[in-house]
Amino acid sequence: MVAISKIATGNGHGEDSPYFDGWKAYETNPFHPIDRPDGVIQMGLAENQLCFNFIKKWVMEHPEASLCSAEGVNKFKETALFQDYHGMPEFREAVAKFMGKVRGGRVKFDPDRIVMSGGATGAHEMVAFCLADPGEAFLVPTPYYPGFDRDLSWRTGVELVPVVCESSNNFKITRAALEAAYEKAKEANLRVKGLLITNPSNPLGTILDQDTLKGIVKFINEKNIHLIGDEIYAATVFMEPEFVSISEIIEEVECNRDLIHIVYSLSKDMGFPGFRVGIVYSYNDAVVSCARKMSSFGLVSSQTQHLIAKMLSDDDFVDRFIVESKEQLLKRHKYFTLSLSQVGIGSLKSNAGLFIWMDLRKLLKEKTFDAEMDLWRVIINEVKLNVSPGSSFHCDEPGWFRVCFANMDDNTMEVALLRITTFMHKHNEAMVPRKLCRRASLKLSLSRRRDDFMSPNMMSPHSPIPQSPLVRART
Structure with a gap:
């Protein structure tokens, strides 16, 4: 076999990290509200999808900005060269x-x-x-x-x-x-x-x-x-x-x-x-x-x-976009962290980004990175959520996980939160069964908050909630 470079044969890219393994698990079985309701939900992608409707409106109102339109085609040759x-x-x-x-x-x-x-x-x-x-x-x-x-x-x-x-x-x-x-x-x-x-x-x-x-x-x-x-x-x-x-x-x-x-x-x-x-x-x-x-x-x-x-x-667009983006991120962050707190999951206090630093230290069987990886595998393979373990971020303390909240529509987020709720119920039943809250009351609590926090710009035309097996199991 002809030799190739050390870069080509080496492991410098770092794809053996659980950060990338989580992505592979998602790509193998991606969640879809109709076709794959049991698929893995992507919560490892730091992507901001909360203002796409706002941006789409600007694009539709400014066809000259696109070279592939009748209004912009006169700039095509100049830009293509x-x-x-x-x-x-x-x-x-x-x-x-x-x-x-x-x-x-x-x-x-x-x-x-x-x-x-x-x-x-x-x-x-x-x-x-x-x-x-x-x-x-x-x-x-x-x-x-x-x-x-x-x-x-x-x-x-x-x-x-x-x-x-x-x-x-x-x-x-x-x-x-x-x-x-x-x-x-x-x-x-x-x-x-x-x-x-x-x-x-x-x-x-x-x-x-x-x-x-x-x-x-x-x-x-x-x-x-x-x-x-x-x-x-x-x-x-x-x-x-x-x-x-x-x-x-x-x-x-x-x-x-x-x-x-x-x-x-x-x-x-x-x-x-x-x-x-x-x-x-x-x-x-x-x-x-x-x-x-x-x-x-x-x-x-x-x-x-x-x-x-x-x-x-476009100064007016930029000014409004900055305000709109902050409002949407704040609304989603508040809803997401409140939902987690109601099932006993805390996170580092934060005010920026497209993710939270979720604290699952109390769920570890022991305070080791091996235990963190065991928990991560459960979350990936059983809860079907791609979240990223802290060890992949070189965190020096096991039990922290990064969870992205801005890369999905509201309905997908609801499915993710219901999966987390179900997982936490099972954990709590195993640990302290007499202190558990009734599942129905938690479900109603999530439903009441939905109207206050959901963004009309992020509603999917096909709600995944009725098709979710986790939801069926709860009703």
Whole structure:
């Protein structure tokens, strides 16, 4: 057999993680309200589908934004031909303006520093290539997105060193934790080139406060290492405290701006992961120059640039979208967390993101990651929900799970909650049978709250609830 590359034969992509295994379980048996009522419900996908009707209305009212319409076809040839990898000026200007609006207009972004990439995945790899050589390291606070192991390391050879954060202080990033990770890297003979923070956090759904951000900037300045701020969830903050960007902090504190870089995209804030709009915004001229050259390997299509430029240049639409998105996320978050709390499931207090950090520690047979995996297999194979175990996010404490709540319609969410309720009843019956509430009362409680929280924009034309075997078993 002819030999192929180490990348091709290696395991650097990280697909052996339970995070990806959960996706495979869903893809093998996906839930459908009619065809597969017993299928796996996808709750491992951080996708924002709550404002699609709002966006659809704009698209229908602006047919000129599409090149495949009578109103837009006159731009077809111009856009279909070669485009400079700097990106269309109107696209960069619109994205820069949107980034400023998402941050409350408290900071402005220079369109000439906007470098496009194929989604945040490509943007992170681009930054890694620009900042570090193979064998050098980035510090990353835990828990963190499993895809970072792929995005930052697989093809670049960069090492990731966890900054261990703990539930005892709600997983906040502390100076002590940063110093400990930095020293651990040095002991392993790793040269630390940067620190990557995700703000708002995936998977925690929390934001970093000003004091923490200032402390982080002070740390990277003292160590003379780069700071990468992943801010792809900036517009998903749905209640106070408000989001604070690293770009605001460097306006207030003394800082070597050559060390500051932001990764952004429209995948989460706008709900457009399929458009593959990733952005690198660096305050370092050399990084901007290098990243722009690298962007030729992962450009955003000209057709997408054209549509996005039109949409984000509509100030009235953008202003209303930001408000609408926050309202829908808040409503869904409140309903989801309240429903879980009524069956005894808690979660980390959060105000952002498309997910919650669910606390199932009390369901573990023992406080080990093996026990966490046993519980996860039950949830996947018996409850038929794809949720992601904390160990796949490098969480240092077993029993936490990330659950996404914005990637489904209201009826699918109801089925998921009923499955969780049934599972918790069985668990409680086994543990404390005399203290159980009547199932009927819980069912009525869920029904009463439905009218208060359900969004008319997310109602499926085919309600899955009557077809669900779990519902039949309850009635």
